[in-house]
Amino acid sequence: MALLTFHGATRQVTGSCYLLEANDQRVLLECGMTQGFRRDEESNRNRFPFDPKSLHAVVVSHAHLDHSGLLPKLVAEGYSGPIYVTPPSAELLDLMLKDSAGLQERDAEWENRWRTRSGKPLIKPLYTQRDTELALELLQPLEYRQPTMVAKGIEVCFHEAGHILGSAIVAVTIHEAHNLTRKLVFSGDLGNQCSPLLQPPATLDEADLVLMESTYGDRDHRNQEETLAELQQILDQAWREGGNVLIPSFAVGRTQDLLYYLGKFYQNGTLKQQAVFLDSPMAIAATDIYSRYLPASEQERKLAGDGQRRGRLYNWLPILKCTPSPEESMALNRIKSGAIIIAGSGMCTGGRIVHHFKHNIWREECHLVIPGFQAKGTLGRRLVDGEKQIRVIHQNLAVKAQIHTLGGFSAHAGQSQLINWLKHFKHCPELYLVHGELEKSQILADTIHQQLGWPASIPEQGEQIAF
Incomplete structure (x- = not known):
């Protein structure tokens, strides 16, 4: 018998x-x-509800921080065993966790300046660069479809999830006495099957227990053709009205898809903007990692020429300009029209995008394109919900920009895609829906029951099940 305890991403x-x-x-x-x-x-600062020293292995589906971001903290609290990931995820984690550690250290430094003046006790960063380096030393890359014993009698096999580069569906086989086995399948984040740069999610047909994400469990995304047509219309309108286009985008995955599609518009002669700025050091580095792993199409090879794999997207989209330094980023403030600015963070919770808000979001001719999910409580979610006054960088700003939400660019599967993935299991597994707001998970559970006749549970934080 195996036990599974839900310690996060529940409801x-x-x-x-x-x-x-x-x-x-x-x-x-x-x-x-x-x-x-x-x-x-703030809950990220809580101690783990288990002893990190007692763990025999850690398995991570992909590099996004909501799946990996506390690895350095886990190591700081005593974990020293292997961390299993795919090879591309190992490279992306090196980039993303170091960036996160820098942010934790800077946030603590700023907070402590205020605490020093007010006489309050100082705080420590959630984790440091040193903690991150120790965590990265523990990474054990595993290729897709390579079954590996990660602990006694526990075998893990990664399968393509199609969400971001290196993302994996995690299949865990538990080998018990008398040749008995139990199989757990964790979907990780399943892709939207429309990324031009990734393979679609793999399908599996056997499982005793399935944990499936439900981020978009309440609806399907618009199809790709309609989404691209809407993006083209937004860009055309912004060009006519003389404003800039701001796109807050996740540095890994979403940004690379957007650059591909903007390049497609450019190649078709329909992109009127004079320049596309990639204003995110992390996104620039992530794009280089993508270029190393993704096979180039015949058209891209012709555009890039021999020996120029790193420059594929730059050749595909020649008006793309990268602005890695703060000085280059600040220089964009002088551009009042004709530019597309892609910057982090994806949910507008910080990063360079909020600085561009300061110079653009109060302008009626500015267009803000939201290309993905915005979690409750984030600035991006408040903008999508229609908030007309925001406070960023210690300033109150009127929101007069035109806000556009393009759900078709989501890197997550929609409701029908989730159910279609589930249909491939030969027998009804014990099914738990995770990674979704409660109302969306409930809608998905009801729809699964209507279409497949299968029950689906929505676990609570700390719930433990035996299987």
Whole structure:
């Protein structure tokens, strides 16, 4: 018998964390940050509800911080075993966790300046660059479809999830006495099957227990053709009205898809903007990693020429300009029209996008394109919900820009895609819906029951099940 405890991403989208216990072994699936409301993010400072020293292995589905962002903290609190990821995820984690550590250190420094003046006790960063370096040393890359024993009697196999580069569906086989086996399948984040740069999610047909994400469990996304047509219309309108286009985008995945599609518009002669700025050091570095792993199409090879794989997207989209330094980023403030600015963070919770808000969002001719999910409590969610006054960088700003939400660019599967993935299992598994706001998970559970006749449970934080 195996035990599974839900320690995160229950009835909410972020904070993925599940503890598997079998054969006197403890394996942690995911170690993610909670993101959203400030009170929720404060929970990242809590001690883990298990002893990190007692873990035998950690398995992470992909590099997004809501699945991986507390790995350095786990190591700082005593974990020293292997962390299993795919090879592309290992490279992306090196980039993303170091960036996150820098942010934790800077946030603590700023907070302590205020605390020093007010006489309050100082705080420590959630984790440091040193903690991150120690965590990165523990990474053990595993290729897709390569079954590996990660602990006594516990075998893990990664399968393509199609969400971001290196993302994986995690299949766990528990080998028990008398040749008995139990199989757990964790979907990770399933892709939307429309990314031009990734393979679609793999399908599996056997499982005793399935943990499936439900971020968009309440609806389907618009199809790709309609989404691209709407983006083209927005860009044309912004050009006519003389404003800039701001796109807050996740540095890994969403940004690379957007650059591909903007390049497609450019190649078709329909992109009127004079320049596309990639204003995110992390996104620039992530794009280089993508270029190393993704096979180039015949058209891209012709455009790039021999020996120029790093420059593929730059050749595909020649008006793309990268602005890695703060000085280059600030220089964009002088551009009042004709530019597309892609910057982080994806949910507008910080990063360079908020500086561009300061110079653009109060202008009626500015267009703000939201290309993905915005968690409750984030500035991006408030803008999508129609908030007309925001406060960023210690300034109150009127929101007069035109806000556009393009759900078709989501890197997550929609409701029908989730159910179609589930249909491939030969027999009804014990099914738990995670990674979704409660009302969306409930809609998905009801729809699964209507269409498949299968029951689906929505676990609570700390709930433990035996299987």
